[in-house]
Amino acid sequence: MNKFFLILSQAFMTKLKSKAFIIITVILLLGVLGMTNMGRIMDLFGAGNDIKKIAVIDETGGVYDLFKASLKTIDEDVHLTKETDSSEEAMRKNLEKEKYDAYLIIEQDKEKIVKASYKAEAITDTDTMGTLQAALQGVKSNLAANQLKLAPEQLLLLNEPVQFDKEALSSHAKSAEELNQARGMVYILLFIIYFAVIFYANMIGMEVATEKSSRVMEILISSAPPLQHMFGKIIGVAMLGLAQMGLVLTVGYISLSQNYKNMKEGFFEFFGFGNMESSTIIYAIVFFLLGYLLYSTFAAFLGSLVSRIEDMQQMIMPMTFLIMIGFFISMYGLGNPSASFITITSYIPFFTPMIMFMRIGMLDIPTWEALTGIAVLVAAIIALGIFGARVYRGGVLMYGKSNSYKDIRKALQLTKNQ
Template structure:
């Protein structure tokens, strides 16, 4: 046990004293917040841009309904011939030209309207134009058939379904996405932690193996202790780095938001009424408060530690089996595929049916359960499913550590030869 503590301490100090580790610890939050600020600034530039659209309405019926709004300005070119209007749009570098031909029936007009532009127009703008013309054509058709439009308008109904559970608590319509956000965030953090710090464990093993330091170390320490010590030491260094990222990133986001005038929050479309927006915000906040936050935090730690140990042992075994990072690429498939599969199953299957067969099965498989189960937890999972998943994960960690330790024990002393899968399986028999 004393040897294990020394290894953990040595690995932790070696990680935190590394120049790259120190630089990235303080530089990464700056880069992250800088990217958010840049994206926000670029988005603001796009919103401030005014798209000028010329209109040639030969019918004289539609142009009055095109009202300029934020980001779009409509200019009446109806008095100009079509070709002259095109030339003017090109010379003035306008966004586009909307041409509505005359002397056609409403049925023919539906398929004969043209939009001229150098580039394909924004789909939202195109849909807005289509909606305005469609509504006016519909009204004209009603008038021709003697239908009272006022009666129709007054008869229209807008259904707004209210959602609440059987305890009488209201929820928002995007409740599933709120739950998916928290579950997806937890799963994504685990995925990134495994990839970043698992690779760090592998590189540490390769460095010591190629420098022959490992031969001295294993003369007084068991290979299993050395492997576990490396995993734990790197984990502690990673947790420290992650904690520093959260603090620095939070402070920088606060400064960017309140002192530099950068809005890091997503903007809300202006067409939503203020009272409706407030009601939605309250419902979303209620959804967040109704989440099993304590269970999510506890299970995040359990699956975070369990998933990291499971994959780090594989990374350590790969590092022991090869002589360079280049040689390790052929063995990365068994690590990357389950991680990516788990994340995509969580994104596409869990939000669709969190209690379905696919979501349930993948939340039990140890290589995918840390991510998939974390994504399922916000939707409410039976305790016995969580218990079974954790038991399987713990058993798999023990099996994988023993499995990796055998490879580690032989691999750290093997030099100058690129091992194959067949040869690695032979090492398990030694």
């Protein structure tokens, strides 16, 4: 056991001190600080830049005032200037001189229906274009109401959105508001689980492949059994991942506490972190660890089959696809988490870490279903661990070009002959 803990600590400390790990940790911390200070950053860089100057050429002769009043009720940051004597050529020159951000030509067709043409150096500002279109739509509706001699109350009734109430009959089901909050929160946590699992599992595979390519593996397996070597690395990197995530979450929590008032609305409220349940965080950690153990065991024995680092990416590509498939199914499930397809795939071990967690976060499922998903994962980890250990034991002794899954049989045969 002393050798096992020595390998574990070596895997942990070597990666902890590596430049790549430090750089990635710093980038993660900067990302978290950026997200939790988003309001201040936007105020810092956006101050004075939110005002849009739009010139208007009103060829109808009477729509501009209505249009300006309509726009004011939608967005006061879009400022209009009426141009009466300017030609389009003059307007284009004004755009080049940045006197305006864009200009709008308002016309009427043969049926006296209002239409407009928006012209700018680039039509990438979809927010401003959408605002102008919405304001002009209001003007068009008012003019059409006048032609049809509709009273203001009748026009308001016509434009009023239909009432569409949503009610869950099950006492355990979440309300529409709770689902929206859970959806944003689970969306963020799924990304964390996905990238963490794929990153740390790949780290294990690359570490094993690197040791084999440098012939360090021959020294290591002569001093410690291959099984201790494999699981020592897996658990060591797991501790490294927890340390990194713990640091990032701690810094995020401290920064979030200082900016909570500024983030009560907008991003923070949209993603539902204001009503996050502690049980959801616990499940996220549990499924991250189990998902990591499953895929890292997979990556470790795959890494033992290759002798060159160049072959590693090709060897673990199917494993990467499995993680991606589970992630994409989870993303689909955010829109319909109760679908039978989602329920079935949540019990497939390679998909369980993300899909079962998504169901737990989105639905009020019975505890036994969550525990069943955990049990399925644990059983799969044990089975893959036993099989992977046998492959690993023979695989670390194999050298030469190896990028085929047929080599698993060779590795198992070497294990039997030991």
